[in-house]
Amino acid sequence: MDLNTPYDQENIFAKIIKGDIPCIKLYEDDHILSFMDMFPQSVGHSLVISKSATAVNLFDIDQDNLCHLIKGAQKIGNAAKIALKPDGIKLAQFSGNAAGQTVFHLHFHIIPVFENGHILDQTDPTDEAKNARLVKIAELIRKEINN
Numbered sequence: 001m002d003l004n005t006p007y008d009q010e011n012i013f014a015k016i017i018k019g020d021i022p023c024i025k026l027y028e029d030d031h032i033l034s035f036m037d038m039f040p041q042s043v044g045h046s047l048v049i050s051k052s053a054t055a056v057n058l059f060d061i062d063q064d065n066l067c068h069l070i071k072g073a074q075k076i077g078n079a080a081k082i083a084l085k086p087d088g089i090k091l092a093q094f095s096g097n098a099a100g101q102t103v104f105h106l107h108f109h110i111i112p113v114f115e116n117g118h119i120l121d122q123t124d125p126t127d128e129a130k131n132a133r134l135v136k137i138a139e140l141i142r143k144e145i146n147n
Helices: 012-018 063-083 127-145
Strands: 027-029 032-036 044-051 087-090 107-113
Touching: 012 032, 012 044, 027 063, 027 127, 032 063, 032 127, 044 063, 063 087, 063 107, 063 127
Parallel strands: none
Antiparallel strands: 027 032, 032 044, 044 107, 087 107
């Protein structure tokens, strides 16, 4: 998948937007959807996606939808900053397979960073335990979004 890959209406994020696949939602409005990453790199790792744009990468989206997307990333990042008190936050966007993009629907990663060695435990014995942990983190972040 390169930078000229056409949009696939059946990608996993398109299915999440349609409600065909569940997610642990943080925030939704007319333009964006934010939810917890199911394969987090850090505590509070979340994603922000456009609901209306069918952009594969950063170079496919119109400026109005990009503005909604980046404003959403700021909103979610700020809520994670307050809720989780990280030492920093990475905002990442990968365009193209060579850059590390794995889902070909434009999205931003919000990844809290903790200098004190706050490492994410990926050893949950079951999917239920992993989901329960993500739901608890999502509740903390959602509380700050709504403040």
